[in-house]
Amino acid sequence: MTFFNFFKKPLALALFTAFSSLSLQVNAETEAEKQRLEAFFKDLEAFTVVFSDIKQLYVDDVENKELFDNAIKGMVSGLDPHSVYLEPKEQKDLMESASGKFGGLGIVISKKDDSIQVISPIDDTPAYKAGIQAGDLIVKIGDKPVRGMTLEDGVDLMRGEPGTKIKITVLRKKQQPFEVEITREIITIVTVKGYLLEDDIGYVRVSSFQGPTAELLKETIAKLVKENGNYLKSLILDLRNNPGGVLNGAVDVSNLFIDEAGLVVYTEGRIPSSNLKFKTERGDILLGSPIVVLINEGSASASEIVAGALQDHKRAIVMGSTSFGKGSVQTIIELDEGYGLKVTTARYYTPSGRSIQAKGIVPDIELKNISLENEKEASIVDIKENDLNGHLVEEDPTNMSEDEIIESQEKNQTSLDKEAVEKLKKDYFVHEATNLLKALTVLGK
Numbered sequence: 001m002t003f004f005n006f007f008k009k010p011l012a013l014a015l016f017t018a019f020s021s022l023s024l025q026v027n028a029e030t031e032a033e034k035q036r037l038e039a040f041f042k043d044l045e046a047f048t049v050v051f052s053d054i055k056q057l058y059v060d061d062v063e064n065k066e067l068f069d070n071a072i073k074g075m076v077s078g079l080d081p082h083s084v085y086l087e088p089k090e091q092k093d094l095m096e097s098a099s100g101k102f103g104g105l106g107i108v109i110s111k112k113d114d115s116i117q118v119i120s121p122i123d124d125t126p127a128y129k130a131g132i133q134a135g136d137l138i139v140k141i142g143d144k145p146v147r148g149m150t151l152e153d154g155v156d157l158m159r160g161e162p163g164t165k166i167k168i169t170v171l172r173k174k175q176q177p178f179e180v181e182i183t184r185e186i187i188t189i190v191t192v193k194g195y196l197l198e199d200d201i202g203y204v205r206v207s208s209f210q211g212p213t214a215e216l217l218k219e220t221i222a223k224l225v226k227e228n229g230n231y232l233k234s235l236i237l238d239l240r241n242n243p244g245g246v247l248n249g250a251v252d253v254s255n256l257f258i259d260e261a262g263l264v265v266y267t268e269g270r271i272p273s274s275n276l277k278f279k280t281e282r283g284d285i286l287l288g289s290p291i292v293v294l295i296n297e298g299s300a301s302a303s304e305i306v307a308g309a310l311q312d313h314k315r316a317i318v319m320g321s322t323s324f325g326k327g328s329v330q331t332i333i334e335l336d337e338g339y340g341l342k343v344t345t346a347r348y349y350t351p352s353g354r355s356i357q358a359k360g361i362v363p364d365i366e367l368k369n370i371s372l373e374n375e376k377e378a379s380i381v382d383i384k385e386n387d388l389n390g391h392l393v394e395e396d397p398t399n400m401s402e403d404e405i406i407e408s409q410e411k412n413q414t415s416l417d418k419e420a421v422e423k424l425k426k427d428y429f430v431h432e433a434t435n436l437l438k439a440l441t442v443l444g445k
Contacts, residue, residue, distance in 0.1 A: 047071070077150065080344050081111050082330050088338030090152050093159065104159040105166070106187045107132055108243035108300075114147040115139050115171065116154045119324060120241035120298035123193075123207040126182045132170070134241050134298030139177060140169035162186050194220035195421050200233040201437055203424060206253065209245030209302040214252030221256075221285060234290040234437040236430060237306075240320065244301025247329075251278045254309040257291060257316070259284035262351055264309045267329050269346030274329070276346075280313075290440040291316035292433040295361060296369070300324035301348075307361045308350035318363045319433055327356025365436070370428050 051067060069087070076085040086094060106125020109116050116138040121128040139146050141157045158166060167181045191213045194204040202224040204217060225232050244250070247265075254264045258280045266277045293307050293316045304323045310316035329346040348356045424430045 073150070076341065076343065080328070081151070082326070082328060082342070083344050084152060084342045086152070086340035086342060089156070091334075091338055091340035093155065094332070094340065094342070103162050103184055104155075104187050105132075105168075105182050105184060107158075109138070109151065109154065111151045112137065116146050116149075116151065119300055119326075120243045122187065122243070123205075123241075125187050126185050130180050130182045132180065132182075133172065134296065135173070137171040138168050139171050140179075142167055160184050192216040192220050194224050195417060195424065196224055196228055197236070197421060197424065197430075197434060199434075199438060199441075200228055200231070201434055202228070202232045202235045203238065203421075203430065204235065205238040206303070207242055209242070209247075209249035209253065209306075211246055211249055213245070213249040214256060217253055218256060218285060232286065232289060233441050234292075235286060236292050236294065236433045236437070237310075237316070238294045238430070239299050239303040239307060240294050240296040240429065241298035242300070242303035243298070244303055244326065247278075247302060247305070250302035250305040254306050255281045255283070256285050257310060258282070258313050259288070260313060262313065264351065265305045266349050266351075267346040268349065269329070271345070274331075274346040284315075290437055292437055293318045294429050294433060295320040295323045295363060296429075297321055297324055297360075299361070300326040304356050304361050305348060305350075308354065308356060311361065311364065312351040312354075317365065317436065318361060319365045319436070320363050320367050320429055321369065322362050322366075323356075323360035325356060325358045325360035327358070365432075367429055367432055 051071075054062065054067060055064075069085075073085045076083050084090070105127040106122040107127040108119040108122065110119055111117070118127075118132055118134060118136040118138065120134045121132045138154070141149075141154060144157065146154060158168070160166065162185050163183065165181055165183050167179055169177050169179050171177045191208050191210055192204065192206055194202065197203050202221065204220055204224075206213060206217060221232070221235070251264045258264070259282050260280065261282065262280050264278045264280055266275075268275055291310065293310055295303065295307050295318060299307065299320075300323065304325075304327065307316075307318050307323065311318045327348040328344045329348065330342050331345045333341040333343065335341060350356065350361075425434075
């Protein structure tokens with residue numbers, strides 16, 4: 001028999017009131033503090049009354065733990081879309097996501113009203129290949145409507161064993177809701193790809209930010225420089241549909257191109273440990289060559305930090321559409337018995353003091369998302385598995401020598417790189433960035 005079943009409500013409230021009064025006498029040193037404590041205990045009393053009513057009147061007997069867990073979830077989720085109370089399985093899933101490997105569809109999502117919004121699909125994942133786009137609203141998962149569902153419930157339904165299928169119903173602007181069947185896979189994030197475009201222009205796509213991303217980007221640019229005769233006149237850094245990731249990864253990437261003293265980003269919160277400044281480290285690997293950064297509404301968090309830093313330091317021209325506007329910092333706290341708490345603890349600010357939160361990064365040059373051809377837009381989203389470096393080739397190696405295998409792979413990769421470059425040239429954003437960089441090169445800027 002529980003405490004709230006044993007005591008009748010009047011007695012429970014009487015005990016609460018007595019406890020409250022005692023606490024007020026002992027702790028209240030000022031009138032203002034006394035008023036705050038009175039308000040606190042009044043709210044706590046209201047919670048106790050509701051808890052007691054549910055225990056006594058609800059049609060089914062509900063365990064205390066379930067009621068408390070639900071109460072905590074409601075308290076946390078009511079703060080903002082990114083603060084979450086994590087049950088053990090959810091905490092485990094979050095750790096798997098952070099590691100870069102997990103079974104699922106490959107989309108970054110957030111809650112929007114009564115639906116789940118796609119912030120961006122992750123490159124080369126099942127959702128990416130199925131044509132899921134940034135801004136899509138998921139209104140149904142399998143046969144279960146999303147309305148009334150928590151974000152965590154949605155994630156749990158979409159994740160699963162590799163090879164299994166899931167149907168999601170998607171609402172897209174100017175279209176009727178449609179259903180997409182997607183086969184789950186092990187999601188392994190490939191964060192950096194690079195190609196040489198025409199006229200000595202390098203193109204690098206960063207799909208998310210992890211610890212090694214800056215080093216991978218540095219290696220990719222070095223490879224492009226070598227392929228182009230040991231120099232690059234300019235670079236396109238593509239951060240479209242990049243949902244973010246590790247803060248230090250974004251800081252390190254920014255520092256590859258900034259060659260002046262100052263800040264990359266800073267954070268401000270209520271407690272001293274949330275107030276951090278991330279300083280620049282001088283050393284521009286491109287030695288001042290022009291850079292265009294591409295962003296869109298799917299560029300969030302860490303990608304907004306990079307775009308904002310390069311824009312404020314006047315190191316790059318930002319092109320595209322206004323970014324997502326996720327300018328908040330989440331801290332993950334491990335709790336007892338495998339539970340966890342992901343809570344927003346600070347906001348991001350660009351070097352000039354602009355808040356990213358709910359505003360995003362406004363591009364220097366705004367572009368509309370149009371296509372250069374009548375068919376399906378040929379952009380980075382059309383790059384498939386066979387465009388990836390090191391993918392499995394079709395040849396049967398059993399009758400080939402090691403040298404023949406290497407030669408076959410090199411030829412195949414060269415062909416695939418040319419294919420990818422041709423697709424990129426038909427991408428409107430890349431086309432416009434290329435034209436701008438050509439103009440800047442002619443002007444000597």
